[in-house]
Amino acid sequence: MAKHRIYTTSFASVYPHYIAKAEKKGRTKAEVDQVISWLTGYGPKEFEAQLARKTDFETFFADAPKMNPSRALIKGVVCGVRVEDIEEPTMREIRYLDKLIDELARGKAMDKILREN
Template identity: 55%
Template sequence: MSAHRIYGMSFGSIYPLYVQKVERKDHSKAELDRVITWLTGYDDAGLDEAIADGRTLEAFFAEAPAMNPNASLITGVICGMRVEEIEDPLMQKIRYMDKLVDEVARGKKMTSILRGTEVAKA
């Protein structure tokens, strides 16, 4: 089985599209960064580095400091697939991130997006 083409895409090429998506719906880059850091454990400097160094999505998730244990609480449909039913662990992580970005863009409450955790972050 060949690897999905998306695995080789750079995080730095996808991130600006996420920013555009949330800003188009009157939400902020800060909200986007918050959900990505919640999911992956990267801090702001780590995100900036991942954007700048051209690492692939595969490397982005492989090098993630700490995937959030509550990520499994992310459910729903993204790209026509239920995220909780995706068998490939890397694809599931990518779709978790896509789902979180969609939730920010739709204006879902941050407490819901973060699955009830880290709500007091400044």
């Protein structure tokens, strides 16, 4: 079976869409960056380097410094699919990020998004 095209899509090409979605709902680029950092463990410099390299999604998640163990607490539906039911690990990570950005855009409190409570 062929890989989904999102795997070879540059993270940098989708990142502005994450920001736009959040900003349209009154959230900030800094909050988007905080969510990405929480999920992947990328610091600001490492993250900027990934964007500059135009790293694809598969590599972006494979190279992540420390995927947050609390990401398993992310539940719900993204694109009609329950994230907790996705078996392919990379696709699950991508959908976790999609779900976090959706929650941010919906106005959910940051501590709830970052699964601190």
